[in-house]
Amino acid sequence: MATYQQLLAQAREEIPEVDAAGLAELLAAPDAPVLIDVREQSEWDEGYIPGAVHVSRGFLESRIAGVARPDTPIVLSCAGGSRSLLAAQALKAMGYEDVTNLAGGFADWKRNGHPFDVPRRMSEDARRRYSRHLTLPEVGEAGQMKLLDAKVLMIGAGGLGSPSALYLAAAGVGTIGLVDDDVVDESNLQRQIIHSTDRLGMLKGESAKAAIQALNPDVKVNVHATRINRDNVLDLLSQYDVIVDGADNFPTRYLLADASLMTKTPLVHASILRFEGHASVFTPYDGPCYRCLFPEPPPPDLAPSCGEAGVLGVLCGVMGAIQANEAIKLILGVGETLAGRLLVYDALGMEFTELKVRRNPDCQACGPNATLELIDYEDWCAGAGRHTVVSA
Numbered sequence: 001m002a003t004y005q006q007l008l009a010q011a012r013e014e015i016p017e018v019d020a021a022g023l024a025e026l027l028a029a030p031d032a033p034v035l036i037d038v039r040e041q042s043e044w045d046e047g048y049i050p051g052a053v054h055v056s057r058g059f060l061e062s063r064i065a066g067v068a069r070p071d072t073p074i075v076l077s078c079a080g081g082s083r084s085l086l087a088a089q090a091l092k093a094m095g096y097e098d099v100t101n102l103a104g105g106f107a108d109w110k111r112n113g114h115p116f117d118v119p120r121r122m123s124e125d126a127r128r129r130y131s132r133h134l135t136l137p138e139v140g141e142a143g144q145m146k147l148l149d150a151k152v153l154m155i156g157a158g159g160l161g162s163p164s165a166l167y168l169a170a171a172g173v174g175t176i177g178l179v180d181d182d183v184v185d186e187s188n189l190q191r192q193i194i195h196s197t198d199r200l201g202m203l204k205g206e207s208a209k210a211a212i213q214a215l216n217p218d219v220k221v222n223v224h225a226t227r228i229n230r231d232n233v234l235d236l237l238s239q240y241d242v243i244v245d246g247a248d249n250f251p252t253r254y255l256l257a258d259a260s261l262m263t264k265t266p267l268v269h270a271s272i273l274r275f276e277g278h279a280s281v282f283t284p285y286d287g288p289c290y291r292c293l294f295p296e297p298p299p300p301d302l303a304p305s306c307g308e309a310g311v312l313g314v315l316c317g318v319m320g321a322i323q324a325n326e327a328i329k330l331i332l333g334v335g336e337t338l339a340g341r342l343l344v345y346d347a348l349g350m351e352f353t354e355l356k357v358r359r360n361p362d363c364q365a366c367g368p369n370a371t372l373e374l375i376d377y378e379d380w381c382a383g384a385g386r387h388t389v390v391s392a
Contacts, residue, residue, distance in 0.1 A: 007086065008082055008085060008086070010089075011085045011086055011088070011089040011101075012085065014089055014092060015085055015088045015089055015092065015099060015100070015101050016100050016101070017081075017085075017100065017101045017102070017103040018075065018100050018101070018102060018103065019102075019103050019104065019108070020102070020104065020108050020109045020111075020112040020114055021112065023035075023049075023075060023077075023102055023109070024114055026075065027049075027050075027051060031073075032051075033072075033073035033074055033075045033098075033100070034053065034067060034068045034072055034073065034074050034075070035049060035051055035052045035053065035074075035075045035077065036052065036053050036054075036055055036060070036064075036067060036068075036074060036075070036076050036077070037049065037052040037053065037054050037055070037076075037077050037078070037106070038055060038056060038057040038060055038076055038077070038078050038083055038084050038087050039054075039056065039057075039077075039078050039079055039083075039106070040056050040057075041054075041056065043079055043106075044056075044119065045118075045119060045121060046118070047106070047110070047116040047117065047118045048106070048116060048117055048118075048119065049077065049106065049109055049114070049116055049117075050115060050116065050117050052077065053067055053137055053140070054137075054140055054141070054142075055067060055137050057078070057083055057087055059135070060087055060090070060091070061090060061091075061094065063135075063137050064091060064094070064096070066136065066137045066138055067137045067138075068096070070094075070095045070096050070097060071097055071098070072096075072098070073098040073100075074088075074091065074096060074098060074099045074100070075099075075100045075101070075102055076088045076091070076099065076100070076101055076102065077101075077102035077105050077106055077109070078102075078105045078106070079105045079106055079107055080104065080105040080107055080108075081101060081102060081103050081104050081105040081108070082105075084101050084102060084105060085101045088100070088101045119141060119142065119145075120145055122141060122144065122145070126144075126148075126172075126218075129172070129216075130144050130172055133147075133171070133172070138332070138334045138335070139332060139334075143332045143334070144172060146331055146332055146333075147171055147172045147173050147174070147328070147331055147332070148172050148173075148174045148218075149174055150173050150174055150175070150241050150242070150331045151173075151174065151175040151176075151177070151239065151240040151241050151242075152168055152173050152175070152176055152177070152240060152241065152242045152243075152244060152327055152331075153176075153177040153179065153236060153237065153239070153240035153242070153243050153244065154176060154177060154178050154179065154244050154246060155179050155228060155243065155244065155245050155246050155247050155252065155256060156179065156180055156245075156246035156247055156248070157178045157180040157192075157194060157195075157204040157205055157207070157208040157246075158180070158182075158188065158191075158192050158204065158246055158248070158316075159191040159192055159246070159248075159272060159306070159311065159313075159316030159320070160244075160245075160246035160270050160272065160316055160319060160320045160323060161178070161180070161192075161194070161208070161244070161246035161320065162191075162192045162193045162194035162195070162208070162316065162320060163193060163194075163316065163317045163320030163321050163324065164244050164246065164320040164321070164323045164324045164327070165178065165194060165208055165212060166193070166194055166211065166212070166215060167320075167321055167324035167325075168244075168324050168327060168328070169212040169215050169216045169219045170215060170216060171324070171328055172216070172218070172219075173219065173327075173328075173331070174218075174219065174220060175219070175220045175221075175222065175240075176212060176219055176220070176221050176222070177221075177222040177224060177236070177239070177240055178204070178205040178208050178209065178221065178222070178223050178224060179205075179224040179226065179228050179236065180203070180204040180205050180208075180224075180225070181203075181205075181225050181226050181227050182203075182204050183201055183202060183203055183204060184199050184200050184201060184202050184203075184204055184207050185200070186200060188204075190313045191311065191313035191314075191315075191316040191317075192204075192316070193317065194207065194208045194211045194212075195207045195208070195211070196211075203223070203225050205223035205224065205225050206223055206225075208221075208223075209221040209223055224236060228252060228255065228256070229255070230255060230374035230375070230376075230377070233255055233256070233259040233374070234259055234262060234263060234374075237259050237260065237263040237265045238263050238265075240265065241265070241266075241330075241331065242265065242266050242267075242268060242327045242330050242331065243256060243260055243265055243266065243267045243268065244268045244323050244324075244327055245267060245268060245269045245270065245323075246270070246320070246323075248271075248305060248306055249305070249381075250297040250298070250377075250381045251297075251377035251378045251380070251381045252377070253269070253271075253290065254290070254291070254297065254377050254380070254381065255374070255377045256290075257282065257289060257290030257291060257365065258291075258365055258372055258373075258374060259374065260282060260284055260289075261284045261285070261289060261365055261366055261372060262372060262374075264284045264285070265284065266281065266282070266283045266284065266330050267281070267282040267283075267284075267290070268281050268323045268326045268327050268330070269281070269282060269290065269323075270319045270320070270322065270323045271319075272306065272311050272315050272316055272319055273304070273306060273309055273311060274309055274310055274311060274312065275312050275315060275346065275347040275348045276315075276344065276345065276346055276347070277315050277318060277319035277322075277344070277345040277347070278319075278342060278343065278344055278345075279319055279322045279323065279326070279338055279342075279343045279345075280293065280338045280339075280341060280342045280343065280357065281326050281330070281337040281338040281339045282339065283330075283337070283339045284366070285366060286339070287339040287340045287357075287359060288339075288340060288357045288358060288359040288360065288363075288366075289359075289363060289365050289366040290365075291360075291363055291364060291365040291366070292357065292358070292359050292360040292363050292365075292366065293342065293357050295360070295363075295364070297380070297381040312347055314347070315345075315347045318345060318347070319345065322343065326338055340356065340357055340358070340359075341354055341355065341356060341357060342354070342355040342356075342357050
């Protein structure tokens with residue numbers, strides 16, 4: 001049986017190596033490789049090379065697919081260069097074509113005076129709560145910290161806002177703002193799952209806050225018991241990183257669409273009616289905006305409210321969960337959001353349809369000649385929505 005030293009010698013014959021100076025040059029290049037640190041968590045906590053992805057050696061084979069494709073250039077590092085060398089050999093055997101080892105590891109990187117970061121430390125309680133996130137290479141501790149630092153504004157604590165807010169709170173989004181001036185009504189309970197019978201008559205924001213803090217007491221909840229309008233929208237949006245739109249009327253949707261452009265705040269949109277739901281993401285000036293998709297509101301007689309036309313309760317859960325998923329991806333900067341796409345869900349047929357949405361070069365809101373200003377949206381929509389209710 002080969003000794004450990006013999007295994008290392010064999011690996012060095014198969015795996016190219018780069019020193020600390022060479023790695024610094026590679027990482028500064030536009031086509032930088034993916035740098036994977038295979039040390040244990042306790043070692044990572046003492047410092048890491050900026051830009052590195054942490055996947056401890058014991059999980060590398062099972063999690064590498066979430067970090068890099070087989071044709072992606074990869075550099076592996078560890079404390080001294082030995083574990084990562086054998087790990088590189090294992091990836092090579094799995095079909096990864098371009099794998100390099102950092103000779104001397106993180107110790108040599110530090111010894112040569114290259115910069116390194118020291119991660120913020122999560123408490124043991126937080127590690128247990130978010131353990132399933134921490135095992136995902138696309139999230140990990142750095143991503144979880146992004147979630148804990150994030151601020152999301154929920155427009156409406158109703159059918160869409162209920163599941164969205166609960167999942168965002170469960171995910172560890174640090175601050176959630178709830179904009180809703182309505183109170184919990186018995187008819188809400190068929191779909192607005194954040195509320196309960198014992199909280200009938202309570203302000204929806206306060207009811208939702210109670211539910212969120214029961215689920216995750218570390219989440220800060222700001223209750224904005226007001227209607228969002230052109231007098232307060234810019235101030236509200238400027239306090240948050242992402243907007244989740246749970247409005248049920250066109251005046252509010254257009255107000256949010258314009259204000260998101262003015263504050264450059266990403267907008268996660270969804271709408272529901274009867275058995276159908278729509279969802280999209282609008283990232284200001286990076287893809288189409290809401291007005292590229294809907295330049296003008298529909299006539300009032302073609303835009304009934306959920307109160308008039310009805311809505312399947314569970315449909316709200318599906319679409320609200322999609323909104324939470326898109327908000328989390330925006331915060332983490334991972335995956336492909338629904339920007340440039342409209343997702344249509346038919347609950348009766350159990351079908352998802354995706355429509356491409358292109359940016360309108362002549363858009364009156366985001367086009368080069370746009371003169372964006374907040375207007376009287378209720379008057380413009382000619383009564384298309386009921387502005388007194390902002391939660392579906």
